[in-house]
Amino acid sequence: xxxxxxxxxxxxxxxxxxxxxxxxxxxxxxxxxxxxxxxxxxxxxxxxxxxxxxxxxxxxxxxxxxxxxxxxxxxxxxxxxxxxxxxxxxxxxxxxxxxxxxxxxxxxxxxxxxxxxxxxxxxxxxxxxxxxxxxxxxxxxxxxxxxxxxxxxxxxxxxxxxxxxxxxxxxxxxxxxxxxxxxxxxxxxxxxxxxxxxxxxxxxxxxxxxxxxxxxxxxxxxxxxxxxxxxxxxxxxxxxxxxxxxxxxxxxxxxxxxxxxxxxxxxxxxxxxxxxxxxxxxxxxxxxxxxxxxxxxxxxxxxxxxxxxxxxxxxxxxxxxxxxxxxxxxxxxxxxxxxxxxxxxxxxxxxxxxxxxxxxxxxxxxxxxxxxxxxxxxxxxxxxxxxxxxxxxxxx
Amino acid sequence: xxxxxxxxxxxxxxxxxxxxxxxxxxxxxxxxxxxxxxxxxxxxxxxxxxxxxxxxxxxxxxxxxxxxxxxxxxxxxxxxxxxxxxxxxxxxxxxxxxxxxxxxxxxxxxxxxxxxxxxxxxxxxxxxxxxxxxxxxxxxxxxxxxxxxxxxxxxxxxxxxxxxxxxxxxxxxxxxxxxxxxxxxxxxxxxxxxxxxxxxxxxxxxxxxxxxxxxxxxxxxxxxxxxxxxxxxxxxxxxxxxxxxxxxxxxxxxxxxxxxxxxxxxxxxxxxxxxxxxxxxxxxxxxxxxxxxxxxxxxxxxxxxxxxxx
Numbered sequence: 001x002x003x004x005x006x007x008x009x010x011x012x013x014x015x016x017x018x019x020x021x022x023x024x025x026x027x028x029x030x031x032x033x034x035x036x037x038x039x040x041x042x043x044x045x046x047x048x049x050x051x052x053x054x055x056x057x058x059x060x061x062x063x064x065x066x067x068x069x070x071x072x073x074x075x076x077x078x079x080x081x082x083x084x085x086x087x088x089x090x091x092x093x094x095x096x097x098x099x100x101x102x103x104x105x106x107x108x109x110x111x112x113x114x115x116x117x118x119x120x121x122x123x124x125x126x127x128x129x130x131x132x133x134x135x136x137x138x139x140x141x142x143x144x145x146x147x148x149x150x151x152x153x154x155x156x157x158x159x160x161x162x163x164x165x166x167x168x169x170x171x172x173x174x175x176x177x178x179x180x181x182x183x184x185x186x187x188x189x190x191x192x193x194x195x196x197x198x199x200x201x202x203x204x205x206x207x208x209x210x211x212x213x214x215x216x217x218x219x220x221x222x223x224x225x226x227x228x229x230x231x232x233x234x235x236x237x238x239x240x241x242x243x244x245x246x247x248x249x250x251x252x253x254x255x256x257x258x259x260x261x262x263x264x265x266x267x268x269x270x271x272x273x274x275x276x277x278x279x280x281x282x283x284x285x286x287x288x289x290x291x292x293x294x295x296x297x298x299x300x301x302x303x304x305x306x307x308x309x310x311x312x313x314x315x316x317x318x319x320x321x322x323x324x325x326x327x328x329x330x331x332x333x334x335x336x337x338x339x340x341x342x343x344x345x346x347x348x349x350x351x352x353x354x355x356x357x358x359x360x361x362x363x364x365x366x367x368x369x370x371x372x373x374x375x376x377x378x379x380x381x382x383x384x385x386x387x388x389x390x391x392x393x394x395x396x
Numbered sequence: 397x398x399x400x401x402x403x404x405x406x407x408x409x410x411x412x413x414x415x416x417x418x419x420x421x422x423x424x425x426x427x428x429x430x431x432x433x434x435x436x437x438x439x440x441x442x443x444x445x446x447x448x449x450x451x452x453x454x455x456x457x458x459x460x461x462x463x464x465x466x467x468x469x470x471x472x473x474x475x476x477x478x479x480x481x482x483x484x485x486x487x488x489x490x491x492x493x494x495x496x497x498x499x500x501x502x503x504x505x506x507x508x509x510x511x512x513x514x515x516x517x518x519x520x521x522x523x524x525x526x527x528x529x530x531x532x533x534x535x536x537x538x539x540x541x542x543x544x545x546x547x548x549x550x551x552x553x554x555x556x557x558x559x560x561x562x563x564x565x566x567x568x569x570x571x572x573x574x575x576x577x578x579x580x581x582x583x584x585x586x587x588x589x590x591x592x593x594x595x596x597x598x599x600x601x602x603x604x605x606x607x608x609x610x611x612x613x614x615x616x617x618x619x620x621x622x623x624x625x626x627x628x629x630x631x632x633x634x635x636x637x638x639x640x641x642x643x644x645x646x647x648x649x650x651x652x653x654x655x656x657x658x659x660x661x662x663x664x665x666x667x668x669x670x671x672x673x674x675x676x677x678x679x680x681x682x683x684x685x686x687x688x689x690x691x692x693x694x695x696x697x698x699x700x701x702x703x704x705x706x
Binding site for chain 1: 412415416419420423424428429430431432433435455456457458459460462554557608609610611612616617
């Protein structure tokens, strides 16, 4: 066992906030072009990257754009020219990028973007929920949802390897909770030798489309005779990227000693009820499970780490054996049948699940509230596929 | 080992940096830390709260702390309005306060004898070494002294990483606080105290919002006219102006320059040569004076001086 835990790459233990860990990961991946516009809670990530470039610690072009629409447009151009690129945003900034989000997919560009998740206006709320990231589910991006600072760091590096794989060539977003990860300081391990990151994820430029020696036009018109086929390539690439995501995570584990899979489970083997969530609150849910177990309730926890491509096998394996499943969603699915992840979990299991909304606008959540929600499910007080709430005053 | 701490101060006093400092230094000493500041209105003077959990095992739950082992106050004027936090400290726990007041007076403000109370003049020490009324490095020194960790050496390393400038000045402040802190030991076992918890919703919103169900909240969050007169911003001061009327020539420069309209002209009945007369004098509206010191700076006769309040 001990031998397995020894990692091939020597590492050092440091302390960083989520934003600074994401910036360090991009730096260690030797990004060549960064274009970003500041928005709370993402700002410290791009400030740190600007410092790296300014101090000469990172040999990259930092393009100070006038808004997020330009930020993503700039990295689209740079990526098409073969550069390894990075951008980051939150909430309204992601909304402002929206026009370019599907373009990055259609052009098959392996852009990596950090999203410090935040609620959408109005009213203005700079705090963290997952409304922004959930609004890009159907566009064709790879989407990771991480749970702590270490995972944010590791996942940005993994994202380059996955996105740039010739079988994939798709953009990837790494979503980390605004404030509860972006501004939370935690210990993490990072490679002593930054070259180890490049060895894991070498810059191959396999995705380059703009080349003066081989002129081409990209993003030209796709008429009804061609568009379906071209988009299906991207659709299929995302579906098939499941294998690449898995392999990249396994390989990362071998080298750096940490791997995460498509998600994980906690005390779920014999559980009558499994509570699935995502992001930083997984720790809170695990605490609730411990409290429920002490009271003799056979509860378990699960977390989803990869939202796109949707990991149907993981979901079936993790939740298939449970009597009941409660999904805690962190973005409102206005007018929908259930929470955004709950809907897909129910469809995957072909069974109704219990669906709760929590942390909207960063409403505080605690393990007692989660345990109470579990008890409401087990007592029959709430019904499957009928959304209820945790922490909403006067809410169902 | 598990130590749950809650830090309270105001925007500009370095609360967030303070928790990052202790977390960073503790991690350097081999512990685990989760520093989780609560960001509210990002405004100088507005109350700020931060959670910091220190453990010797991996802890990755950002659950809010309800009954802390330690409460740290960067501003003694917050002891009264934030009483819920000192009340929630576990019996036998600690309250660390930056205050220029006598330790016994601070203990009175805390109002509990079943917790240990540590007092340091954080602002005085910071003004001396860093030339800023930011008591975070001194409180890091106090923390190290009271709990035996993180080491001073690790605090220096954390100052380097978190501030990147004025490291030696801040370290000198941390060290002086380490050496000069006064601790009043807890008496008794706490007796039968009613368990108090810090509410999980943000502690700094005004009004009885916790009573309003979603059905009764203003549609679209529309805000109707109110008045900022309700917000007594004078509580943000670290220093207040006082005036020596015998030196004042009523030039009104202070009135002209005050950014908060907190310089007043008032009529006063005085006796002059055996006769009762009414004269105009300069006064300050301490409800709204934030203690910026501009009035003292522009006063041509030195009639206005700034004195420490916390």
